[in-house]
Amino acid sequence: MHDTPKNTVSFKVYGRYALFTDPVTKIGGEKCSYHLPTYEAIKGVLKSIYWKPTFIWHVDKVRVMKKLRTQTKGTKPLVWSGGNSLAIYTFLHDVEYQVQAHFEWNEHRPELAKDRIDGKHFAIAQRSIERGGRQDIFLGTRDCQGYVEPCVFGEGEGAYDDIDELGFGLMFHGFDYPDETGKDELRSRFWHATMKKGVLEFTRPCECEIDRLIRPMKAKQFAEGENLLSVDVEEAVL
């Protein structure tokens, strides 16, 4: 019937700068961007558009529309003890991506089962995309403001449509948080990124073969009425 999963949305996200930090450069403070968005970064965009702990966003495909351009900027990041230090950040300049994503119910939160109402979450998500997202959109780090607009995935000409396949090696995929995996651990996932005709097809988080334990962590608790607005009430408000 449909060849895309249920509850699929598609939109384009664009901005003047993007910084998808390479973990290798993160600790030193001299951040350098990956050439492609990570799964986690796009998931972050989705969560800024609309999110409830009831469901989990899954990013299916990302299409790169503009040719890669980098730009370096000297910055003065803050130091905890007061004052600034100097660092050089390497951003991606003038980016645009088309995203296709869908959400699935978070089975690890049985207490929110009442909130899993078909249709309502999807309707709010669509409306949020049309309005450019409920919260501010960031492309990677918070230095890089982005904008969201609805679109049809695959329309228009992309810069990499002619290139059959480009491999990018082992890249950071995303974090496994305890509330989405059910285990009390924070793990990071990696995947071998390849871009076929400009489209990045992400592997599902559970299918990522390579992952690394970071530290033990406990999931945050959500309860309706306390720190969660149920979708019925939300819809009425909107």
Next chain:
Amino acid sequence: MSWLAKLYETYNQVIDNHTLPDRPDPYFHIREGCHIEITLDDSGCFKSAQSLVTEKIYGNKTFYTKHDTVIPVTPKSLTGRTSGPAPYPLAEKIQYVAKDYREYGGTKASYFSNYLEELKKWASDAQCSHWKVKAILRYVEKGTVVKDLVNAGILFSFNKGGKQMLITKWQDQAEKGEKKPPLIQSLTGGEQGNAIIRWRVQKKGEPDDTTWNDDDLIKSWQLHSETVQENNGFCQILGNVAYITQTHPKAIYPQAINAKLISTPTDPGYLTYQGKFTDDSQPVGISFEASQKSHNTLRWLIHRGQGKTIGESKNKNRPAMIVSWAVSGADIPQPLEDTWDLLSEELNEVSVPSLEAENKIDHTIDHGQSFSIALGKYMAGYKAQLSNTGNIVIMGLDSATDGRMAVTYYQEFFPEEYIARISQWHNDFAWFQRHKIEKDVGNEKTESRTVWAVGAPSPRSIWEAVYGTTLNNSLKKSTVERILPCIVEARPFPRDLVDKAVHRACNRSTKRLPDQYSNRKSEIAAWERHLGIACALYRGYSKRNSKINKEYLMGLEQDNTSRDYLYGRLLAIAERLEYIALQVADEKRSTTAGRLMQRFADRPSSTWRNIELALQPYIQRLRSNRAGFLHNIQTLLDEVMNKFTEGDFVNDKPLSGEFLLAYHSQRLDLRNRTKTKEDDELENEGEQA
């Protein structure tokens, strides 16, 4: 792909490639300066020793240099040496190696037991031991290192109550009138316990007695280390479990010796990872192997000349570095060189003919074709070499602070794509550039002469032409950062750089050189150089800009009737006329046309009136002296005047950079056509106003 992973890949491809003249330092090894060399035989008996410290005198300063050697290391010995023992496995200080160091009055603590333990472990490792290691172990166990060195005269001792003691303070000997030997000079505080020993082990039938060039020995240490280190984490580069390291090497290039590419902050005040992560081992996991291999490769690439520095080390500024390489280690055409340096001997034979032949170069024909054919041949050589190898990588490095280095640019290219883009840069931005060549004419004399060779300018020449010789490091770096994508990614050239270059080329009187080099002749030579560069930039810019999209021939375009072009030609003709007239009267003044060039570019029509009126007295002068030349040049002037279309001539709007192209071509053409002997001499001295 991540730059770290790419460097790792390069190491693996290059390290076993024996066709390359040199290779990166093997991992689990570093370079350390050694002071003493001991030669043993394979049963562990002392044979001889020598000091490796050399003395060099420059002016009134003397330098004592040790010998840089590749020595094996353990991860602990790289970081934990300042407090407590952390021995290098093989080549080490006397404090570690000599059992009898304390007996000879050594003042520092003896770390012999730690050293011996490590060495024993290596020597007894069944799978990866080596006969040289065993020999060294046998010798060291005897405990006579200092004794043998003192007897050989390498270490210095004095007699104290019947026993020989190592000299720790040289004052007493100095009083006796003995000069401090180089070995003592090169050690801090003259402490002989700090002298590092390297070994040679001789065995009958084995040609290589060194411990640093021996591939088998190096591999044996690497294998042994890998079995000893436990795999304690996941490495993001290798993609599997490995021995993880927290500290990474520094000293990537000599001008930024303290800067690390991957640095873990020890001060919790630096907010580089707080929040999700609670300690510094969590954000990223990199194995010792990946880190060592990648950093060694990067250092090796820079050391062998594939890195170009931008800017200088001055006033706490550090230069940036652009490194370009092929993953296979093969030679590639460097992106930041101008055509002259790139093609050096080969093309220069073509475009630099003998003096007589150069006079016959016809600047009215298009030299572009012959140039691009020659360039194509040169690039074809590279294409064939690089076609089956891995990608080409270009990486830019810079540091804002002393201890950290950032990756400012990183791109990978397919070889064909890279060669095509470089060729495109050199073809699009080619123009006549002024160069000076020195020819050896025998009798130890060199003859220098200027040539106008076809080629594209380098980023260094471009920023000199655009900004002058300002010493602002960050301006240099950002200009090169803007130009690099134009060279390797075929992007359109930034317009503001072109406009500035054109503007500066029109302004004849601006100072172009720093004080110590500035005099009348060299300023004129600099102006001519910048003129060539500005023309090259304008030519390339108009080719790549989608609105203009015009390709200019590399020569005088006789049938170009656009207003800007013709005005340029007029200016050159008027200037030549006046110049010859001044020459005839032996005057060294600058021409009216030259002085009014800036105004001419802004208001051509009205300024031309001034120039033409000023020409009258010179025309009179030439009528009596050089009638033939005068006739020719006046005919040319009329010809150009006739080409103006209706209304173009009276239009007083400012001229675009196109007029510079015409001006330069016409100028070169006239100079060659009407060259006199005096011209030649003056040109060589740079006196061409």
